[in-house]
Amino acid sequence: MYILLRFVFFINLKIMYTHTKIICTLGPSSNSLEMIIELIKTGMNVARINFSHGTHEEHFKTIQNIKEAREKTNIPISIMLDTKGPEIRVGELKNDVLELKTKQKVKLIRGEAKNDDEIPINPFEVLKILKPSQKILFDDGYISAKVIEKDDDYILIEIQNNGILKSKKSINIPNVQLSLPAVTEQDIKDLKFGCENDIDIVAASFIRSADHVLEIKKILHQNNCSDVSVIAKIESAEGVDNFDEIAEAADGIMVARGDLGVEVDLSLVPKLQKIMIHKCYDACKPVVIATQMLESMIQNPRPTRAEVSDVANAIYDSSSAVMLSAETASGKYPIETVRQMKKIIHETESDFDYKDFFYKESHHIE
Secondary structure, three states: OHHHHHHHHHHHHHHHOOOOEEEEEOOOOOOOHHHHHHHHHHOOOEEEEEOOOOOHHHHHHHHHHHHHHHHHHOOOOEEEEEOOOOOEEEOOOOOOEEEEOOOOEEEEEOOOOOOOOEEEEEOOHHHHHOOOOOEEEEOOOOEEEEEEEEOOOEEEEEEOOOEEEEOOOEEEOOOOOOOOOOOOHHHHHHHHHHHHOOOOEEEEOOOOOHHHHHHHHHHHHHOOOOOOEEEEEEOOHHHHHOHHHHHHHOOEEEEEHHHHHHHOOHHHHHHHHHHHHHHHHHOOOOEEEEOOOOHHHHOOOOOOHHHHHHHHHHHHOOOOEEEEOHHHHOOOOHHHHHHHHHHHHHHHHOOOOHHHHHHHHHHHHO
């Protein structure tokens, strides 16, 4: 009976929704009323607001524009709040920018940077568990370093490759479980704000266990938003290890390939993506593929062949949605990007037999 119900569910899904959904991140290039209307007409299904950037005042204006655009187009666009989440970042560098050279030694410190060989870290305390020879990655992995020695007030590292580091850039510690909270004080404020302004979906960043999902849902419940869906973003090795329990607790999954590709070996990301997509079938949960899907269109009016293949393969694997980040938030060609994404979806889905696929999937499970 379970297999039959599941089969009927997916066939109904195909009848009701004929296309893989497109999630667009709104930002300086796209958060005006006029641009949102054009994005909706071109193919946007979900408007994502990244709370890692901007103020509540700015987000309020964007949400109001989305609501007005919905009314003008009479198309039901969902609003997604993407949480900042717990993270480690570079603080304010002495001159905002630091040129780093291979073999150069610099100190990671707490507090304010007073010299050019100091990198302030926020929060510094979580790095105390690091040991000599462990790897540290800056700016989405573009700058690599290793720990040389540590003291109570600093950690000495050696830079592994040349690079330019700016203030506020991300820091990743691969294969190390850090004692970061599931939800920060800022996240709580942002979730309350989202509930007050009628969000539909929360994309919860850096989810590492089912308890983290439940904590987000508890906050939503406390703010009378129990009907808001929680999409758990898988961005770490710990999240991958605990995927089954996370998928069970969440309303959906986002394969967030940016941080995931830094936290685990990059060559593992395609395999992990496919595994997570197929596990979502077993759990009857939607799955979103995100990060660098049409990255080159930030600057160019056409995508690369590799990007088109990447999007198509995500659709062939039956992803529920594909997400655009900087392509629509700050890129030069947001409308063209969505148009190109929709065209890829249309061409790929026209070659995809959903009914046969889900029939085979249900019999395979049985």
